[in-house]
Amino acid sequence: MRVPWRLLAVLLLLAAAILIPLGQKNYLIYVLTSWLIFSIAAMGLNLTLGYAGQISLAQASFMAIGAYTTALMTLAGWHWLVALPIGLVLCFVVGLVLGYPALRVKGHFLAFVTLAFNTLVFLLLRNEEWLTGGTYGLSGMPRPDLGLFSTDKQLSFYYFTLGVAVIAALAMWGIVRSPWGRAFKALRENPVRAESLGVDTRRVTLLAFAIGSAYGGLAGALVTPLVQFIEPGSFGLAHSLRVLLMVVVGGAGSFFGPFIGAAVVILLPEVLRFTEGYYLIIYSGLVIVMLVFVPSGLIGIWGRLRDRFRPQRQMRGDMPEGARLP
Amino acid sequence: MSQFLQVLLSGLATGAVYALVAIGFTLVWQAAQTVNFAQGEFVMLPAFFVLVGMNWLGLSFWISLLFGLAVSVLLLGLVFKKLVVEPILPHGGITLIIATMALGILLKESAKEFYGAEAQPFPALFPGDPINILGAAVSLRDLMNLAISLGVVMLLTLFLNRTRTGRCMQATAQNPGVAEILGVDVKRMVLYTFLINAALAALASFLITPVYLAKFSNGETLGLIAFIAAIVGGFNQIRGALVGGLLIGVLDNLTATYVTAQYRAALPLILLIAIILLRPQGIMGTSEGRTV
Secondary structure, eight states: OOOOHHHHHHHHHHHHHHHTTTTOOHHHHHHHHHHHHHHHHHHHHHIIIIITOOOOSOHHHHHHHHHHHHHHHHHTTOOHHHHHHHHHHHHHHHHHHHHHHHTTSSSSHHHHHHHHHHHHHHHHHHHOHHHHOGGGOEEOOOOOEETTEEOOSHHHHHHHHHHHHHHHHHHHHHHHHSHHHHHHHHHHHOHHHHHHTTOOHHHHHHHHHHHHHHHHHHHHHHHHHHHSEEOGGGGSHHHHHHHHHHHHHHOTTSSSHHHHHHHHHHHHHHHGGGGGGGHHHHHHHHHHHHHHHOTTOHHHHHHHHHHHHSOOOOOOTTHHHHHHOO | OHHHHHHHHHHHHHHHHHHHHHHHHHHHHHHHOOOOTTHHHHHHHHHHHHHIIIIISOOOHHHHHHHHHHHHIIIIIIIIIIIIIHHHGGGOHHHHHHHHHHHHHHHHHHHHHHTOSSOBOOOOSSOOOEEEETTEEEEHHHHHHHHHHHHHHHHHHHHHHHSHHHHHHHHHHHOHHHHHHTTOOHHHHHHHHHHHHHHHHHHHHHHHHHHHOBOTTHHHHHHHHHHHHHHHHOTTOHHHHHHHHHHHHHHHHHIIIIIOSTTGGGHHHHHHHHHHHHOTTOSSOOOOOOOO
16 A cells, blocks of 8 residues: 555655744744744745746835835734735736736746846835835735734744645645646647647746746735835845745755745744854855755755665656657 | 937946856856856855955956956856856756856855945046036046957957857857767867856956945846846847847936836836837847747
8 A cells, every 4th residue: 555655644744844933932923933934935936946947036015005005004904804805806917917928928038027026126115215115115904804813923924824734735636636737847848849739938937937926925915914014125125036036946846845945944044043144145155055055946856865775667768858859 | 419319328338247147147058058046146246256355365356357357257157167057957947047047146145245245436437527528528437348349348249250260169159969970079168158158257247346336235136137148138049138238228317217117127127028028039039949
């Protein structure tokens, strides 16, 4: 009988996620909550980068769109649950509009367009003070009140975020497993062959990018009630790069990679606190070293170890070459 | 009218420096399929090398410039190629792009931690005194920046078109496989490209830092503008990058003067989207049949 190891591991981790914060200080719970939020953002970017093979440097901007939409609406008295879908749809539409021209041409145009878009969003947030509060940002956003379950306490907000993250992960699991998601994978593995099998590569890539952007919006919508203060500086290019590196460090194109990557990026500053300002230097240096030796990310290390110790089916020597033919 | 001329000339001067960066970017892209997202930091850093030479090693300014150039070519050319590009390129273009992004962070943070987070004054190569041309007050510095940049671009073009090495480099960029068969030392040519890129970035750094001051975050805008200049001009042409750089420099200045200063940074984005929609191969570029 095949033991569903993977399911067991996921359930175990989920149990850990529920039990670990019990009785902990608020700070640790805060760190865990931001880990979940960044995992969601990284999950979305993983769809764009890992499955569709396009670089997006605007994930922080989509977080900003989600965060500011929910902030403005909850400040105006709407419920968070009403504001959330609006923020998500907004991100999805902006993603479509942004991706449409960029994905018309082959190459890394989306990277440049999103890079420029991130700058533009930052300028908008800073300059349009009547709407966004400029550099002073927005503050005092209420946390969502779900009737019986109030999220005002740090721990209950953590569980709320955990619930949202689990739903988001299940939705992503569904997307990746659907015929659609298979098309993403086909596209990543071999664009020419995918197209010859009838996959509309451009539309699939565009959708992947738009859905990934909506995940960014979801993460942003959770940032607003967590921090209860948002300002343009939290959504700059550096943060987009941060999310991108999360995806890469965890392992682009693997389902659980983003969670690992987000954990590394959120926890490493705590571990490397003694290095003070040198943290980012060490981290980016380590990323380059990792890309040289294990380009598939931390999850790739696990895969390599497993392959080494597990008996393998013999493969004909010319199979990999055959798979690479267009 | 005189104000317009003034804005135009200083725009051309900045644009010519952008063009240097964009040309280096284009050369590396062609020769090694490397999209260098650390290009902005490659322009930020040489100025700091010069400051190190002056303030830490006690060299005179002109010697420090040479020192900065040498260190840049060594680190940003040779070491970059050997330690980053060569081992990662086989893993695929996207992996390499991400590695250059990480490298950008590394360089930026290093400049901040090891030299200082404050903007550092950088001695001017030329006096900034205004000169009167047809009623427009233009600084000598702008004129010299324009002249030097255009001169270097011209020399580079001559080198690439007229010398044996230059032609070998072009052959490598066009088709490495065939170039190798014809006896071109492809690896060496690619290395030359990286060295030239580093030298161009260093030159741009020396010309533009007196205006912007040496700051660790200079690379962000410079890099973005260089990418956009390269794309707008046409990715497969040196003269495309030149036109793109000049165009952005001029438009940037015109917007800041006549339309809005708050949103001047948004202009390159709008230009980029317009170009991608209307003419994805760039203004000067020739189509490569770039549909999947």
